Amino acid sequence: MKRIDLIAGVSVGLLVTLACLASPATAQTDQVPVEKGVTTSPLVTSLGPFRQVTSIPIVMTGQVIEIAPGGQTGRERHLVPSFLYVLEGTLTTNTEGGPIGVAGVQYHSAGQSYAEPVGLWHNYSNTSQAPVKYVLLLISTPGGPTSEKAKGDE
DSSP: HHHHHHHHHHHHHHHHHHHHOTTTTTGGGGGGGOOOOOOOOOOEEETTOOOOOOOOOEEEEEEEEEOTTOOOOOOOSSSSSSEEEEESSSEEEEEOOOTTTSEEEEETTTTTTEOOTTTOOOEEOOOOOOOEEEEEEEEEEOOOOOOOOTTTTO
């Protein structure tokens, strides 16, 4: 009887060891998750695709900005690549200089995006009767300056 108990004990021990070695997710790895229920839409921008290659450490920061009716950001410029996406309302962008399609006044409505060229002075404003809300993303190096407000003498 003792020999049967020993064999049974070893068998149970072997089964427990094998069970511990087997990963519970092994059966799940045979099927790769596939996309389901996802819809994508390209962002509409007046400058085409926003692409820039970099080989240095970068930091992406962002903020949601709301401009009240009649409000404006004031004359400013971004010292780094920037990208904005309008969430609500119509944003008026008045850019000083730059290539055709950038210089002057542009209107960006909800669902549209815009990549502001680095270093150009601009003023974002809201000329409508409803608030304007947009997301502003800035891509910079760690600790580097991102934006500059104009001083009164510029």
